[in-house]
Amino acid sequence: MRFVRLLIAALLLGNTELLSAMPLYCSDWFAAARVRPGLMCMLDCMAIRTSLTTAICPNWCADLCELNFGGVAFFEISKLYPALTMSERALVSEFPSEMTRAYAYSWKAERLCLTIYKGSTANDESDACRHFVWAGLLTSHFGPRFSVTVLDAHEDTLLQSVEEKAMDLANNRAGVLACENLRLISQCNGENLLKTFLDSLVQKRLIVLSPRGKKFK
């Protein structure tokens, strides 16, 4: 019954991809705790007791809160987002619910990239992965136009060097294009984006300023 409700919520939100990636027992684990919506949802969810089986479920708290309570939790969290660029702040005020979802996808992208890279670091392959996958997930949900607006707003900062910004913008564009191609066959999802990212990396179609091999030897 819980799964049916979750499925309906996912369909209403147009977000079946989250549902397919999340272990089903996590939705039961979440349901049993009777978590409340809003900012409290994330906190409560993170505090739910886990067992060996459900140990990874707190990683899905963001998705569980989103699926169960829409964008409410993320909009609250976005108030805490400390380093929004001015352009992002403008977008948040104009499109609060869309931007809320956009940040949810940035977290999801990082989690997906952590499945292939140990740690999230700057200017290396994990950085390229985060941008590529985030861009792809955004495109999957919003289409290319709004996604590029969000991605460009994220880079509209003087706190990064020109080279870093160029790397991020190039990898963002690659992610958008990859998703556009995958959408032709209705397969733009996190798993396929990750595979496409690895292929693109091998074919040297992405920008990586500081490859890991060189950086940490």
Added chain:
Amino acid sequence: MKNIIIFILVMTAASEPSFAQLVWFGKKMTVEKAEKRWGGEGFDASRFKNGGLTERSKMASSLLRNKNRWIGRPIEDIRKELGNHDGYYFTDTIPAYLITWAEKSNDEIWQIVFLPDGNYLVKDVIIEQNGS
């Protein structure tokens, strides 16, 4: 008892954004633990900037003990003084400096993070487990 603890946690988080951030994003390490693990060598910006991770980790506790030196300063000052950051915390623009790396698959990666406030000034300095 558990409910009381959760209630206190939730109320504190709701009333204090910086605490909420600590709850949301990653595992943190206290300055005492950092000193126990990596030692308490005095902080030197030039050595931090040019040194490797081992060098940085030894200075981590000292950097945190003297965090007032950083708080209130513009975020861009951090890069000028400590060089390009190599860690990552939530977004590319938050300066995060690795102090350990995972040589083996179950090793933990730790980093020093300079958290900004809404005006891009340093609000706090923390030691955080990267990717946690």
